[in-house]
Amino acid sequence: xxxxxxxxxxxxxxxxxxxxxxxxxxxxxxxxxxxxxxxxxxxxxxxxxxxxxxxxxxxxxxxxxxxxxxxxxxxxxxxxxxxxxxxxxxxxxxxxxxxxxxxxxxxxxxxxxxxxxxxxxxxxxxxxxxxxxxxxxxxxxxxxxxxxxxxxxxxxxxxxxxxxxxxxxxxxxxxxxxxxxxxxxxxxxxxxxxxxxxxxxxxxxxxxxxxxxxxxxxxxxxxxxxxxxxxxxxxxxxxxxxxxxxxxxxxxxxxxxxxxxxxxxxxxxxxxxxxxxxxxxxxxxxxxxxxxxxxxxxxx
Amino acid sequence: xxxxxxxxxxxxxxxxxxxxxxxxxxxxxxxxxxxxxxxxxxxxxxxxxxxxxxxxxxxxxxxxxxxxxxxxxxxxxxxxxxxxxxxxxxxxxxxxxxxxxxxxxxxxxxxxxxxxxxxxxxxxxxxxxxxxxxxxxxxxxxxxxxxxxxxxxxxxxxxxxxxxxxxxxxxxxxxxxxxxxxxxxxxxxxxxxxxxxxxxxxxxxxxxxxxxxxxxxxxxxxxxxxxxxxxxxxxxxxxxxxxxxxxxxxxxxxxxxxxxxxxxxxxxxxxxxxxxxxxxxxxxxxxxxxxxxxxxxxxxxxxxxxxxxxxxxxxxxxx
Numbered sequence: 001x002x003x004x005x006x007x008x009x010x011x012x013x014x015x016x017x018x019x020x021x022x023x024x025x026x027x028x029x030x031x032x033x034x035x036x037x038x039x040x041x042x043x044x045x046x047x048x049x050x051x052x053x054x055x056x057x058x059x060x061x062x063x064x065x066x067x068x069x070x071x072x073x074x075x076x077x078x079x080x081x082x083x084x085x086x087x088x089x090x091x092x093x094x095x096x097x098x099x100x101x102x103x104x105x106x107x108x109x110x111x112x113x114x115x116x117x118x119x120x121x122x123x124x125x126x127x128x129x130x131x132x133x134x135x136x137x138x139x140x141x142x143x144x145x146x147x148x149x150x151x152x153x154x155x156x157x158x159x160x161x162x163x164x165x166x167x168x169x170x171x172x173x174x175x176x177x178x179x180x181x182x183x184x185x186x187x188x189x190x191x192x193x194x195x196x197x198x199x200x201x202x203x204x205x206x207x208x209x210x211x212x213x214x215x216x217x218x219x220x221x222x223x224x225x226x227x228x229x230x231x232x233x234x235x236x237x238x239x240x241x242x243x244x245x246x247x248x249x250x251x252x253x254x255x256x257x258x259x260x261x262x263x264x265x266x267x268x269x270x271x272x273x274x275x276x277x278x279x280x281x282x283x284x285x286x287x288x289x290x291x292x293x294x295x296x297x298x299x300x
Numbered sequence: 301x302x303x304x305x306x307x308x309x310x311x312x313x314x315x316x317x318x319x320x321x322x323x324x325x326x327x328x329x330x331x332x333x334x335x336x337x338x339x340x341x342x343x344x345x346x347x348x349x350x351x352x353x354x355x356x357x358x359x360x361x362x363x364x365x366x367x368x369x370x371x372x373x374x375x376x377x378x379x380x381x382x383x384x385x386x387x388x389x390x391x392x393x394x395x396x397x398x399x400x401x402x403x404x405x406x407x408x409x410x411x412x413x414x415x416x417x418x419x420x421x422x423x424x425x426x427x428x429x430x431x432x433x434x435x436x437x438x439x440x441x442x443x444x445x446x447x448x449x450x451x452x453x454x455x456x457x458x459x460x461x462x463x464x465x466x467x468x469x470x471x472x473x474x475x476x477x478x479x480x481x482x483x484x485x486x487x488x489x490x491x492x493x494x495x496x497x498x499x500x501x502x503x504x505x506x507x508x509x510x511x512x513x514x515x516x517x518x519x520x521x522x523x524x525x526x527x528x529x530x531x532x533x534x535x536x537x538x539x540x541x542x543x544x545x546x547x548x549x550x551x552x553x554x555x556x557x558x559x560x561x562x563x564x565x566x567x568x569x570x571x572x573x574x575x576x577x578x579x580x581x582x583x584x585x586x587x588x589x590x591x592x593x594x595x596x597x598x599x600x601x602x603x604x605x606x607x608x609x610x611x612x613x614x615x616x617x618x619x
Contacts, residue, residue: 052499054495054499073498074495074498074499075498075499075501075502075503075504078498078499078500078501079501083499083500084499090493090496092488092489092492092493092496092497093492094488094492095485095488095489095492099485099488102482102485103485103486103489103497103500103502104500104501106482106485106486106500106501106502145391145513147482147483147506147510148483148510148513148514150483152473152477162481162482165482201500204500205500205501
């Protein structure tokens with residue numbers, strides 16, 4: 001199992017007449033590290049918002065291992081194995097590092113039955129089930145009561161699952177190098193550590209598709225280089241597909257196996273880093289006069 | 301302040317105990333205001349009626365178990381059953397209110413759910429008063445053993461001891477749920493960022509329902525304690541304690557759980573001890589009813605000068 005295959009077909013997202021995305025096709029094979037680049041306003045973050053169910057696209061479809069995920073609620077998309085980090089870090093600032101990671105594990109701690117859900121393999125059937133739940137009417141009340149009872153009574157099974165989740169959260173913190181920061185409040189962590197924590201939290205949802213929005217933003221060259229190593233290690237260790245938005249060309253060229261270029265909401269090029277760098281449309285739209293310099297941020 | 305010696309130490313201890321007793325009730329009810337505000341930024345003005353429903357549920361259970369005739373070990377059983385019934389009734393009421401009156405307005409302008417809340421509040425209090433009771437007042441049977449604990453100048457009735465102890469225990473359990481369980485983490489995550497919590501797989505609706513339910517259970521418990529202590533209950537009984545508890549939540553910084561507790565006790569003390577302190581000024585004689593004036597004057601002053609609460613950092617940190 002090497003991460004989920006992502007297929008985006010004819011994706012369009014309009015905001016009151018403005019087409020933020022138009023007819024975008026992207027195919028990312030399982031386990032690949034894909035870069036998405038493009039000038040500001042090209043639609044990169046809108047694409048991520050569509051992939052996570054935060055926006056519901058106005059046309060086209062999004063498939064994860066062949067099953068539709070567009071139209072599902074955010075927490076359902078998360079449960080199917082799509083996770084992300086943000087350009088401007090969005091941790092739960094008043095929680096400790098380990099609590100942040102534990103929130104990410106929530107879909108995998110099932111209080112009540114005390115059983116962990118099986119690893120997700122989206123079948124059409126499961127997705128149908130998830131889709132049916134969207135109106136989510138009395139179900140939320142029922143499961144909230146169930147969970148309340150579980151939280152108070154805490155049968156041994158619940159305690160076991162919680163302690164397993166805590167162990168796993170510790171391992172995740174360790175794999176991003178934050179083992180000593182477990183009980184620090186997130187907002188007090190140094191900037192680089194906050195980025196790492198956001199990554200650990202994203203991993204806690206057991207993603208099969210990990211979306212990273214400018215993972216090295218605000219980092220110095222050494223920190224960026226170590227983040228590149230971390231992204232590769234995570235792809236291998238956690239068997240996930242990675243799609244990342246990045247402005248630092250050194251990072252894009254160093255870590256991405258394939259690159260998709262967006263401009264004004266359209267896909268204008270796709271290929272290996274070398275191919276993309278040679279592409280005339282890309283040079284014109286994005287790399288501009290900086291073509292081939294391979295360093296630093298694009299013009300803001 | 302030599303003037304204080306005009307009244308006896310017993311008198312002041314009584315005032316403090318009374319303040320802490322009513323403060324316990326305010327604190328329990330304030331928790332529901334502050335938690336719901338934390339996740340939805342909504343002032344749930346129907347919360348006072350949720351408290352009233354709990355008081356009636358407890359009353360019904362005590363009546364069914366024999367009312368005045370309950371004695372011996374049955375007192376303990378009856379109290380436990382009354383508290384459970386109140387928690388369930390209040391919880392169910394709050395879940396229904398959330399579903400019917402607030403969720404359809406989740407994305408409406410902020411004024412809409414607030415007005416809806418006031419509507420639910422008026423509806424429930426009149427439903428009980430005019431629909432069921434014909435304006436009648438009911439009275440809790442005084443089943444709790446009379447008598448008091450005396451330590452020098454300090455006198456505390458057993459009922460007051462029970463009330464303060466039970467409140468503390470309930471708040472401790474709530475605090476533990478919020479801080480240490482998965483459910484509590486998901487509530488805190490939603491309070492910090494609804495979108496972000498959903499992205500991490502938290503079922504936001506479920507966390508919101510649980511928040512309402514937890515706050516309502518505390519209010520239901522408070523309703524029973526109120527009935528045991530003040531005896532008379534009616535459909536409109538939730539109004540003043542509800543607004544007092546809201547005041548307590550604002551005093552402590554709305555959205556903050558420890559703030560609601562501190563604010564509750566502070567308000568209880570302010571309106572009893574505070575009023576009596578004012579009475580020490582020569583020529584001032586404020587009767588008991590003035591405690592409401594003290595409480596609401598505090599609310600206005602806090603809203604003007606420290607709208608984020610008097611015990612919080614200026615940013616008004618959330619729970």
